[in-house]
Amino acid sequence: MTATDGAAAPSAAAGVVTFFRGLAGVQQLSAAELAPALASVRDALVAKNVTAAIAERLCDSVGASLDGVRMASMTTIAATVRGALRDALTRLLTPRQSTDILADIAAKRAAGGGPFVIVFCGVNGVGKSTSLAKTAYYLQRHGLSVLLAACDTFRAGAVEQLRTHARCLGVDLYDRGYGRDAAGVAADAIRRARDTHTDVVLVDTAGRMQDNGPLMAALAKLVATNHPDRVFFVGEALVGNDGVDQLTKFNAALADHQAGSGGCASSTALC
Ligand SMILES: Nc1nc2c(ncn2[C@@H]2O[C@H](COP(=O)(O)OP(=O)(O)O)[C@@H](O)[C@H]2O)c(=O)[nH]1
Numbered sequence: 001m002t003a004t005d006g007a008a009a010p011s012a013a014a015g016v017v018t019f020f021r022g023l024a025g026v027q028q029l030s031a032a033e034l035a036p037a038l039a040s041v042r043d044a045l046v047a048k049n050v051t052a053a054i055a056e057r058l059c060d061s062v063g064a065s066l067d068g069v070r071m072a073s074m075t076t077i078a079a080t081v082r083g084a085l086r087d088a089l090t091r092l093l094t095p096r097q098s099t100d101i102l103a104d105i106a107a108k109r110a111a112g113g114g115p116f117v118i119v120f121c122g123v124n125g126v127g128k129s130t131s132l133a134k135t136a137y138y139l140q141r142h143g144l145s146v147l148l149a150a151c152d153t154f155r156a157g158a159v160e161q162l163r164t165h166a167r168c169l170g171v172d173l174y175d176r177g178y179g180r181d182a183a184g185v186a187a188d189a190i191r192r193a194r195d196t197h198t199d200v201v202l203v204d205t206a207g208r209m210q211d212n213g214p215l216m217a218a219l220a221k222l223v224a225t226n227h228p229d230r231v232f233f234v235g236e237a238l239v240g241n242d243g244v245d246q247l248t249k250f251n252a253a254l255a256d257h258q259a260g261s262g263g264c265a266s267s268t269a270l271c
Pocket residue numbers: 122123124125126127128129130131207
């Protein structure tokens with residue numbers, strides 16, 4: 001983008017408001033009058049690679065906030081649309097599960113519940129092991145002891161990569177080499193952490209494509225048999241809407257396996 005492009009482009013919020021300009025003379029908004037403007041907003045969001053389902057929910061939410069609102073002037077419309085958009089986005093982006101990992105770890109520790117276990121999953125090469133190492137560093141900085149569990153027992157070099165991270169960070173590593181059942185390695189690592197009173201176990205896993213049934217079942221088994229406190233899905237930001245497909249299928253695979261094994265789906269929802 002050139003400097004001229006940037007100067008000419010309206011801000012994102014102003015851009016959305018322009019779709020509502022036609023309503024300037026309307027005294028009280030109704031669903032029918034809002035429909036064309038909301039349809040334009042939805043099309044603009046989809047054109048900007050926002051998932052259709054999210055664009056739809058956002059517009060429904062904004063529409064519900066504006067329906068019946070009295071409009072004094074264009075200034076009122078602009079402020080009302082911005083407020084409705086902000087509220088709708090806040091509602092959409094507010095996590096349903098606690099994101100205060102430190103508090104959750106402290107709570108489990110206080111209850112004597114054993115090590116807090118986090119599994120990292122995602123497709124191949126997205127940065128699972130790197131994110132795991134960064135998380136270990138973050139937890140260490142907050143005074144927690146950490147064990148890395150080398151449960152990518154498939155990809156050549158995965159164990160050595162994690163060993164290097166562990167050495168650089170000065171944290172313990174549990175590994176049993178390659179070709180092992182990842183669920184069993186994770187179980188042994190968690191046992192080791194319990195015996196050594198380690199606060200957190202970070203479980204590395206092999207990458208897998210969301211459409212690969214057998215590999216997804218192996219991940220689901222690891223999760224269902226080890227009951228981690230969190231499953232972190234690591235995604236590549238640049239893949240756009242494919243990330244939603246990945247996340248949905250990872251979630252479905254874990255939920256299906258838990259339903260089959262009578263497990264509790266909520267404890268392992270992907271974050
Ligand atoms: N640019 C960039 N590269 C990253 C990031 N995270 C990981 N990488 C690199 O991507 C490659 C794969 O990372 P890795 O953690 O091994 O991915 P995994 O296969 O999902 O475990 C490595 O070369 C990392 O250094 C990131 O956030 N940005």
